[in-house]
Amino acid sequence: MAITLEELQLATRNHGLPLEALRYPVTPVGLHYLLTHFDVPVVPDGWRLRVGGQVKRELTLSLHDLRARPPTTSVVTMECAGNGRAHLDPRPVSQPWRSEAVGTGEWTGVPLRSLLVEAGVSQRAEEVLFSGSDRGVDGGVEQAYERSLPLDEAFREDVLLAYDLNGAPLPPQHGAPLRLVVPGWYGMTNVKWLERITVLERPFDGYQQTRAYRLRRDEDDEGIPLTRIRPRALMAPPGIPDFLSRHRIVDAGPCPLEGRAWSGLAPVAAVEVSVDGGAVWTAAEVEPQLGPWAWAGWRFVWEAAPGDYELLCRARDEAGNEQPLVPEWNVGGYANNAVQRVPVTVRA
Ligand SMILES: Nc1nc2c(c(=O)[nH]1)N[C@H]1C(S)=C(S)[C@@H](COP(=O)(O)O)O[C@H]1N2
Numbered sequence: 001m002a003i004t005l006e007e008l009q010l011a012t013r014n015h016g017l018p019l020e021a022l023r024y025p026v027t028p029v030g031l032h033y034l035l036t037h038f039d040v041p042v043v044p045d046g047w048r049l050r051v052g053g054q055v056k057r058e059l060t061l062s063l064h065d066l067r068a069r070p071p072t073t074s075v076v077t078m079e080c081a082g083n084g085r086a087h088l089d090p091r092p093v094s095q096p097w098r099s100e101a102v103g104t105g106e107w108t109g110v111p112l113r114s115l116l117v118e119a120g121v122s123q124r125a126e127e128v129l130f131s132g133s134d135r136g137v138d139g140g141v142e143q144a145y146e147r148s149l150p151l152d153e154a155f156r157e158d159v160l161l162a163y164d165l166n167g168a169p170l171p172p173q174h175g176a177p178l179r180l181v182v183p184g185w186y187g188m189t190n191v192k193w194l195e196r197i198t199v200l201e202r203p204f205d206g207y208q209q210t211r212a213y214r215l216r217r218d219e220d221d222e223g224i225p226l227t228r229i230r231p232r233a234l235m236a237p238p239g240i241p242d243f244l245s246r247h248r249i250v251d252a253g254p255c256p257l258e259g260r261a262w263s264g265l266a267p268v269a270a271v272e273v274s275v276d277g278g279a280v281w282t283a284a285e286v287e288p289q290l291g292p293w294a295w296a297g298w299r300f301v302w303e304a305a306p307g308d309y310e311l312l313c314r315a316r317d318e319a320g321n322e323q324p325l326v327p328e329w330n331v332g333g334y335a336n337n338a339v340q341r342v343p344v345t346v347r348a
C-alpha cells in the first residue's frame, strides 16, 4: 500500500530520531522525535497555568512563579504510541512511523504532586485532566489537545511539569512554555503547551482518551487504553548507508553494534542480538539506565564475514515483557514493538 500525500504531509511535519542519534545518551534537542496533532501554538503574552476543578484552592501561576519553586531534573525516554505503525499490514493511516519515534530528554520542572497538594484535591477526585492550548479537529470533533491521568499516577513523585529540556527553555515544538512529563507512559500522555489542569470527579471522556490511543481489534471494539511503553531495543545502523534505500554497507571484520533499549513497564533486563535473521540470539552487554525510566545503552561485537545479513535486536524487561518477532495489528496502529530488522551487506 503506497504512502498517501496526507501521510507524507504528516511525516514532513513530525520527524523521527535519526537512528544514528541513538549514539547520544541524551538526545540533542533537534534530533528528538516530534509529534504534533494540530498547529504549534504561539505562547500568548501573560501566559498562566490554571489549576482548578475539584480543589480547595484554585491556583494561577506564571512561568516565573513556577521557576521560583525547587526544580527537579530527570532523564526520561519518550516514545510515541504510534511508533512501528508503518510496519503493520494493512497500514493504519496516520503518522507513518517506522521505528524512530523516540528520544531521551533531560527534563527540568516542578513536580506535579506539589501543585496538587497545594491546591488541595477533593476526596471525590478520580482523575486529573491536562489541557493544551492547541486546537483542531480530529475524527470530526473540534477539540483542544487534552488527556487525563488517574489520580494515583498524577500523584507519583516523578511526574513533572517541565519548562526546560536539556538545560534550556522548552522550544516551541516541544511544548513551550510548559508540558507534562509522565515517565514510562507513551508519548500522548505528555501534554504540551499546557495551560490548564483540572481535577475531575469522573473519568475524562474526551476524544484523545476514549477514541484515540486505545488498542482496538476492529471499529466496534471499545478497546483497551494505552498507558505504559512496551519494551524495545533499537540499533544505531552500522557502517554507511546507501542514500536512497538506506541499506547498510559494512567492512568485513569485527563490527561494533550498539543501540539503546527501554521499557516503561519495568527496568531493562536483557538485550539480545541476532545476525542471522532471528535463528540464533546472543546476549549483548547492557549499560546501566540513565534513570529509572530512561533507556540503557547496549553493545555487541559482530565478527562480520562477507555476505548479506539481516541484523535483529530485542529487549526484555524485568517483568518478563519481551518484544514479539511479528507485529500484532490494531485499528490505530499503536504499540507495535516487534523487533527491528536491519539489512546489511558486508564487503570484503
Ligand atoms: N498539546 C499537545 N500535546 C501533545 C501532543 C499534541 O499534539 N498536542 N502530541 C502528543 C504525542 S502523540 C506525543 S508522541 C508527544 C510528542 O512529544 P514531542 O513532540 O515533544 O516529542 O507529545 C504529546 N503531547
Ligand SMILES: [Mo]
Pocket: 035, 079, 080, 081, 082, 187, 188
Ligand atoms: Mo504520539
